[in-house]
Amino acid sequence: MGIEDILMHDESLFQNINAFDPDYLPPNYNFRDTQMEAMAMAIRPAMRGGQPSSAVVLGSPATGKTTAIKKVYELVEKNTEKVVCVYINCQLHTTRFGIISQVHKKIFGFLPPETGVPFARIYEKIMLELQKNSQSLILALDDVNYLFQSNNANKLFYDILRAYEEYPGVKTAIFAILSDLEFKYAFDKNVNTVFIPQEITFPPYSYSEIENILKDRVNAGFYPGVLDDDILEQIATFTFDNGDLRTGINLLRSCGNIAEADASREITQKHFDEAIDSLVSVNVSQLLASLTDIERSLLELIIDSEDNILAGDLGEAFREKEKVSYSSYNRTLDKLEFLRLIDTKYTGSGVRGNSREVILRFNPDDFDI
Numbered sequence: 001m002g003i004e005d006i007l008m009h010d011e012s013l014f015q016n017i018n019a020f021d022p023d024y025l026p027p028n029y030n031f032r033d034t035q036m037e038a039m040a041m042a043i044r045p046a047m048r049g050g051q052p053s054s055a056v057v058l059g060s061p062a063t064g065k066t067t068a069i070k071k072v073y074e075l076v077e078k079n080t081e082k083v084v085c086v087y088i089n090c091q092l093h094t095t096r097f098g099i100i101s102q103v104h105k106k107i108f109g110f111l112p113p114e115t116g117v118p119f120a121r122i123y124e125k126i127m128l129e130l131q132k133n134s135q136s137l138i139l140a141l142d143d144v145n146y147l148f149q150s151n152n153a154n155k156l157f158y159d160i161l162r163a164y165e166e167y168p169g170v171k172t173a174i175f176a177i178l179s180d181l182e183f184k185y186a187f188d189k190n191v192n193t194v195f196i197p198q199e200i201t202f203p204p205y206s207y208s209e210i211e212n213i214l215k216d217r218v219n220a221g222f223y224p225g226v227l228d229d230d231i232l233e234q235i236a237t238f239t240f241d242n243g244d245l246r247t248g249i250n251l252l253r254s255c256g257n258i259a260e261a262d263a264s265r266e267i268t269q270k271h272f273d274e275a276i277d278s279l280v281s282v283n284v285s286q287l288l289a290s291l292t293d294i295e296r297s298l299l300e301l302i303i304d305s306e307d308n309i310l311a312g313d314l315g316e317a318f319r320e321k322e323k324v325s326y327s328s329y330n331r332t333l334d335k336l337e338f339l340r341l342i343d344t345k346y347t348g349s350g351v352r353g354n355s356r357e358v359i360l361r362f363n364p365d366d367f368d369i
């Protein structure tokens with residue numbers, strides 16, 4: 001097929017290609033009832049003019065936190081005008097001004113001017129409006145750790161949660177969403193005086209939950225018969241072993257694209273294998289780009305050495321090359337293994353860790369290192 005044929009080819013495998021988009025809100029949203037109930041309980045008092053509770057929403061990436069809050073928000077907004085629900089992606093909005101501007105947009109329908117109006121003025125306008133309408137504000141801050149990197153969290157939490165002191169009757173709560181679990185501790189230290197949250201936890205999905213969710217997505221996104229159960233199981237297995245739900249959803253889309261470019265009416269094993277290869281190669285490129293100089297130096301040594309070099313011999317060569325200590329060599333080797341760029345395997349002889357074989361997990365000819 002020529003390029004033009006590919007572009008103009010009008011038979012598609014996709015019934016709804018948007019079903020694989022990051023912002024698609026799945027109509028079937030299972031396995032998160034407990035968490036959504038907890039969110040609803042925290043918001044419920046506000047629907048009757050009472051005080052809503054704040055929450056920390058915790059869970060690893062792609063466990064459904066953002067989707068859950070958006071679903072709950074939709075339901076709240078469908079049933080009352082007493083609660084203003086604002087969702088902020090803190091990767092996009094990192095300043096107090098940026099965030100309060102989004103709240104302004106939600107309430108008044110437009111952003112305030114970017115210059116000339118101070119934060120305090122916009123803040124006052126918002127709080128007076130909430131006070132006048134007897135409305136509560138529920139502010140969801142997704143990936144809130146980004147606010148801490150810019151040191152803006154503490155003040156913002158204070159502004160929002162202490163609003164009632166200056167504007168009596170105004171009720172506010174914050175849902176702080178975190179996917180970096182280690183960050184939780186830093187978080188507690190930073191804002192503990194004004195922020196007294198309950199915790200809502202999103203555990204990782206099991207294999208069968210992943211398979212179930214991906215199957216729903218297949219039904220929403222592809223025409224019937226495009227993807228059979230065997231390939232779906234392989235995608236679910238890969239997702240469970242190697243990544244998060246987003247990996248699975250992306251794989252579905254790229255299998256579809258590859259099959260379509262092949263003018264096929266269905267997704268075959270070959271299309272799946274190609275999708276996996278390209279995914280793995282993108283991952284390896286990203287990992288390689290993230291290495292420090294010393295890590296890259298060790299990796300180069302492994303690439304240039306004989307097949308399956310022993311860890312002991314590699315260590316000698318590396319210490320010679322970089323003049324580093326034995327423990328620093330070990331740490332660097334562990335890091336490369338952790339990133340899954342290499343494997344180490346015991347040969348069963350030799351002293352301590354030195355008899356491990358070091359094996360590259362990718363073909364260096366395919367990448368710029």
Ligand SMILES: Nc1ncnc2c1ncn2[C@@H]1O[C@H](COP(=O)(O)OP(=O)(O)OP(=O)(O)O)[C@@H](O)[C@H]1O
Binds near residue numbers: 249
């Ligand atoms: N229970 C589910 N049913 C259907 N789709 C789901 C479910 N949970 C997550 N997803 C899908 O997985 C993707 C990631 O979900 P979401 O963005 O809600 O996760 P998250 O926990 O907020 O992730 P992050 O921490 O990375 O922001 C989305 O495409 C979402 O539609």
